[in-house]
């Protein structure tokens with residue numbers, strides 16, 4: 001179970017009737033890579049995944065898997081493992097039978113099938129639960145069965161559609177790390193669909209940011225966080241404040257704020273919440289002040305929202321620092337890496 005593959009989507013357009021859901025998408029996944037499709041609900045992530053799996057034909061374009069064209073192949077003839085958001089387990093089949101199902105579809109002989117299904121259940125840590133029905137398994141265990149069922153066919157690539165969204169918060173973080181570890185151990189090329197930026201940042205080698213059926217930006221988590229090229233990426237990757245303005249003589253200016261050291265032609269200033277601190281008065285290149293509207297305690301941190309003349313500003317500070325009080329007026333101090341311009 002350590003097949004590696006690469007996947008190429010070449011100028012793929014997908015439509016439901018006359019309505020285009022994915023527009024001229026070109027994307028390449030390298031061997032052993034985990035790439036996330038990240039974007040808000042309705043942007044075309046699941047449609048892209050279903051097209052790759054063979055359930056939705058593209059209107060135009062090509063899909064290549066390991067150099068072979070698979071654009072028009074039926075799903076069961078593509079060597080692709082899929083985990084859906086709902087898991088889609090058969091309720092009347094045991095965990096073992098669920099996992100073996102894909103092998104039955106592929107005409108694998110019974111003894112071989114059972115052996116491989118057992119091994120796949122062991123891979124996901126469920127060796128002892130082979131005889132259980134899905135209804136008698138926890139959400140996390142059902143999730144693992146679905147993963148084992150995708151892996152048992154020894155797929156060339158793995159497609160995961162929001163596989164963590166039905167789990168509670170603690171389990172979600174645990175499964176996230178488990179799936180990433182398993183993916184790296186098997187070296188399996190994986191497309192991971194999510195609307196959760198934390199999930200995408202934590203798991204991915206690269207992230208493709210999607211909006212309205214288009215990939216708007218592609219990069220490593222670090223690239224997208226440190227130097228987003230669009231306000232949408234900056235906003236979507238969480239905890240970003242985007243302020244519209246213009247640059248005159250190297251200084252960015254917007255209503256009630258300015259920042260020295262801006263490149264000519266920039267029209268937006270992006271502030272990273274975790275690199276901002278409340279201060280009694282402005283020091284450094286950023287001049288920005290506002291009234292604290294809310295302070296939320298998040299355990300490890302405080303999330304502080306300010307109302308400034310330029311619009312809302314968010315800061316996230318470690319919880320060992322004293323937070324300002326709601327209603328207080330504070331200046332915003334920018335730590336290194338806080339400010340980028342678009």
Ligand code: ADP
Pocket residue numbers: 016021039040041042043044045046047048
């Ligand atoms: P995401 O997974 O990013 O939330 P989808 O790929 O499910 O988005 O949907 C993309 C667009 O296609 C949306 O506008 C959605 O309403 C539409 N869509 C999805 N599935 C169907 C379908 N079976 N029939 C018609 N339109 C659909």
Ligand code: MG
Pocket residue numbers: 045046047
């Ligand atoms: Mg979806």
